[in-house]
Amino acid sequence: MDHISPVLWQFLVKWMTNFALFPPEASKIAPQMDALYFFMVLVSLVGLTLVGLLIVGFSILYSKKRHPVAVQIEGSTLLEATWTIIPLGLFLIMFVWGSLIYFRIYTPPANAMNIYVVGKQWMWKAEHPGGQHEIDALHVPTGQPIQLTLISQDVFHSFSIPAFRVKREAIPGRYTSVWFEATEPGQYHLFCTQYCGTDHSHMIGTITVLTPEDYKKWLAESTSGMSLAQNGERLFASLSCNACHNGRPDARGPSLANVYNSKLRLANGQETIADEAYLRDAILNPSEHVTQGYAPIMPTYQGQVSEDGVISLVEYIKTLNSNYRVEQTLNTTGLLPESEPTSKSPSTPKAAPPAAKGTVTP
């Protein structure tokens, strides 16, 4: 056959060897997502077959040759009700099922390890809590829920890992988050899926899933010496945040110890959880939500700290929580080989219980 058309031949070989209908399932959520997907494919096939059968069947049965004179029929309420209610029911099932998965993907569990991802034209920068930086790449361990906190420095980008079935838009000016738990070590595609300008199609990278041991090794190898929190501490001093936030009774600003994930009452009477997104906003737009009992005197740091700087500061403020430091140590260096109870029960497509500590990104 070769001599007929080498190109065609090559092509066929390639097709036979590479043919796939689904990307690998490399995260805990992937099988759940696929279950819904298969269900939908099935319903669609049934629906399509039904429509096809009706068209073809009637075309044969009632073609003019066989059935020269049409019988006029007005309609049938019963039939019409049937084909209103059955699709509606099926669509509603899809809605409920889909929403359960959606909330699961966008509600990180409490014990997730947080990795920051900054998108900009046209690269991804990942920052691990230990201070490891990566460009267009992300190393993650298996068996550990990972929360990505995403932000963009310019336009919308979208962080997509098809093998994990997760994707989240990185938007300018606001943190968003998504989480996953990798199951299969290996290398997977990372795409920017939101159109973001000229080199959108080059804003791609590799997700490397490692076993916890390998991941520990990798962390050690690629450490930059200073963790995010340490960097943040340095910034905290150099930007003289501690002029006001020093925990002394006469301090002009509130103490930041234990502020992360605490419930704050604002001057306008609302309550809010001080999650990462809130902390970021408190640094850049302090007067938008003034804590009750304080004057709106905190200056804005917009334009003075880089996005990385803000991340470091946020990470530092998080470590001021007494129990957070312990947890973080557990998460990054301890790397429990067994996952926590929240992330078990792989088959129930239920949203994780509202995480006490996690971020629900608005």
Added chain:
Amino acid sequence: MSDSSTLVQADHAHEHPPYQRHHFETMQQQVDATGFAMWLFLLTEIMFFGGMFTAYLIYRNWYYPAFVAASHQLNIFWGSLNTLILISSSFTMAMGVWSAQMRKQGTLVLCLVLTFILGLGFLGIKTIEYKEKFEKHHVPGAHYSLNSFLNPDSDKEAKDAGDKPLPLDMARHTEIYFSLYFAMTGMHALHMIIGICLLGYMIFRARQGAYTTGHVSFVEYFGLYWHFVDIVWIFLFPLLYLISRHQ
């Protein structure tokens, strides 16, 4: 078989007035149709402004202090006067429609001229207001100045209103207020300008007696447009000028 034929002769004997377009069966049909069309056009106008009202609502909730401080920069006197002018012009316009219906050519011309003058007056005042914004660098863009909001004492309007200095980050959001202010009042003014041009044309035609022979549609539809523009202002005025004057 005539009862089941499609093409039964319709009674078609009556005379057409000169302004009846050929494809309408009756004058009534023409009036109904064009009037309805005018209303549909106003629907598109509602939605057109709707986008900006949505934006306004969101940012006003987000940046309330900035919106309050920025609105203090607007001059209540001019704003109220303009509201007065516009309402009066709506009234004269309504009277214009009435005179056309009553076939009173003189009154019609008078009403249209009054409307015309009031419309121009509105735009004149708007120009004064815009000029002031321009001089104080409150026009969004590269030259936007935060001075009035960071140091209210240096600014007459802010001082009069008793404003306290805004923190820098909140002060910056006044630019959004002014963006919406200019976008909304600008679009409104644009509609006024179009309306005034049409008014000019109508005065010209009215003096020739065009609308006082029973065919009032044009005056009436223009009236609808003019009242719509008035309604937009009825909302813009409290939303932009009167956010919170007691502070």
Added chain:
Amino acid sequence: MSEHHESHAPEGHDDALEGHIVSPVVYIIIFIALLIGTAATIGASYLDLHEWNPIIAIAIAVTKATLVVLFFMHVKYSPKLTKLTVGAGLFTFLVLIFMTLSDYISRAWGRW
């Protein structure tokens, strides 16, 4: 405020062509009502009514707009179709605003 039919216009066919003729008396009354409304909005904004301030401002504006629509724009005397059209516009306008707000309002949910 009587619905005042002028008998000047020719009867029948042509009468409808010129639309419903509203008496100037009505126009004057509405005009005065609008002026009062304007004064009321300005006045209300100088009172400190907390969250009621914007509500009152909008309420007055809506009332004024309704008066204009009903009388100046003759909707009160117009066929059902016109009323329906106005309603449809208002409805879609509200859909735009409130469905958009449904996103903005609930963004902070789950963060209490």
Added chain:
Amino acid sequence: MSSATIVSLPDQSTARIPKTNFITKENGLLSWLLTGDHKRIAILYLISITFFFAIGGSLAGLIRLELLTPQSDLMATDTYNKVFTMHGVIMIFLFLVPSVPATLGNFLIPIMIGAKDLALPKVNLLSWYLYIAGGTLVLYTMMTGGVDTGWTFTTPLSTHYVNTNVLSTGLAIFIAGFSSIFTGLNFIVTIHKMRAPGMTWFRLPLFVWSNYAASILMVLGTPVLAIAIVLVALERTVGIGVFDPTKGGDPLLFQHLFWFYSHPAVYIMILPGMGVISEVISTFSRKRVFGYTAVAFSSVAIAVFGFFVWEHHMFIMGVSNYSTLVFSLLTMLVAVPSAIKIFNWSFTLYKGSITFETPMLYAFGFMGLFTIGGLTGVFLAATGTDIHLTETYFIVAHFHFVMVGGMLMAFLSGIHFWWPKMTGRMYPEKISQLAAVVTFIGFNLTFFPQFILGELGMPRRYASYPEEFQILNVFSTAGATVLGVGYLLPILYLTWSLKYGEIAGSNPWQATGLEWQIQSPPLTENFAEIPIVDHDAYDYEWLEKMELAKKQQEVSSVG
């Protein structure tokens, strides 16, 4: 006496195209450019949208060529970005939105309801000029370097991060938008106010109903797009900050406004096509549409509910998780009326007397492909699966299935169906059936692989892609070639038929609509006398009686 066709043409040796008709009424280019005749304007539209379709199609060809190989070797990435942006802009705003309404709708709605013209002929002509102005601006944009924001103009990309001709494209869309507003407005007024005596709402052909529904969307949705574009333009020129996150604006607000129009716009794009399908299915199965009222109301339901679902384009973009629940649910609801229609059409065939002329073949193609496209829309409407499938080729496949497989098929179906009415001549049947089949095959080959590509994760708007996606892309490109032939054929043979086609006579399909009771091509004023309607739509018994009574007397010659 059964044969495989219902076509009944007059005796070709004696038949002539009526001497006076709307085409021959006046001569000269000016008589066309200044016409108020809805039929002539429809022809003008037909020519112009075909022109823009050819441009958009050629751009699609470039896209497919580039995607033949994984590297971006045919063109630079920014060129590719411009190509797909222009492809999207042209196809949506200059082709699909005006396709059926502005051509077939313009031509047929007044005739179908028994009127002499649209209510506002001058506005109708103005629409066309606005369309041409918009189109010219798009061509100008293309000539001066194009624009590369994607047809969705996402801020802040479109406002601060590209330096291509966003303004001229925006202006073009703004203007074209008003063209569409005026068309919709005109239709609504006409349908309300110009119906012939006896033409009650429930005697209207379903084509009129569906165009009516689409018109509502045009009138109420398009202005919001217009204001969104104005704000983008102000953002670009002045920097007003309403959508600019660095100034405190919310870029998502732009998307809310954009999709408030652009979701209803997809129904603007499909509803008129659905109307065509109703007419065609009924005519070629000689049966009243099954459940007329349900089909009529489902159009209106789609139009109304279409306003409540726009956020499904923004599920992963940082909108509130809770509001996605509302919008996802409503999206599921809006999918149901489409299902109703599909099943009603299927059952229209039941106990019919079916023939398979070209319009019917296209209509079958529509039903199959739209079902696939619609059902995959439901995949995207379920928030969970949307996370994985959004922004991939799955979406590209979804919307080409509904837009190309659905609407374009419907458009072609309608063009063939009413071609004899519009021109007085038949198209050549055999080759057009071939074209329909070729289109169907080419279409599936082009776009079906894209579903798999999407599920595999290939992102859309990528000039280059990982190696492993190549094979499916090759299929897709091959299919596009076939598809291109499938579209080229009608352009050729329809042009040919203008001169050489058989004389069609007034009612070649034995169809019931009012438009078939008058001569083809119609007179300028459509009806010599306004008809009085005393029967429902699709009343074939009435038609038979008529035929019997009038035997050989042509209805159109009454005038």
